[in-house]
Amino acid sequence: MKARIVTFVKFGVVGALNTLLSYAISSGLFYLLGVSEPIAQAVGYLCGCASSFLLNGKFTFRAKGSVLKFAAVNVVSLIAGSVLAEIWSLAGIEYWLANIITTAITMLINFIGYRLWVYSGKM
Numbered sequence: 659m660k661a662r663i664v665t666f667v668k669f670g671v672v673g674a675l676n677t678l679l680s681y682a683i684s685s686g687l688f689y690l691l692g693v694s695e696p697i698a699q700a701v702g703y704l705c706g707c708a709s710s711f712l713l714n715g716k717f718t719f720r721a722k723g724s725v726l727k728f729a730a731v732n733v734v735s736l737i738a739g740s741v742l743a744e745i746w747s748l749a750g751i752e753y754w755l756a757n758i759i760t761t762a763i764t765m766l767i768n769f770i771g772y773r774l775w776v777y778s779g780k781m
Contacts, residue, residue: 668718669769672710680706707732719777731771735764 684702687693693701707728715723739760746756 672713676706676710721777723777727776735767739764
């Protein structure tokens with residue numbers, strides 16, 4: 659059980675680093691280079707995803723992962739997040755609270771998917 663908690667904490671640290679990287683890249687592209695918002699956001703997001711794939715493989719799960727499985731888990735998480743956002747909206751839950759709940763649920767989906775499927779083989 660302790661090993662799973664440590665792995666989950668590592669997953670959270672990697673997630674925080676990826677978020678900062680994504681934000682820094684998208685902000686730099688937009689503010690410093692004048693790239694359009696959608697392009698800056700997309701490039702930042704993709705850099706965060708690439709970082710997530712690499713760091714989770716090397717640091718969090720210490721296993722070689724599958725890019726296709728990684729993408730599939732993230733698509734499932736995106737769909738789940740979108741469905742949950744609609745449910746919370748219809749239920750009248752405040753956006754900030756709905757966003758926290760959705761983030762927690764999609765984080766668990768990603769963690770479980772990565773642990774059991776994406777990075778299931780040891781390096």
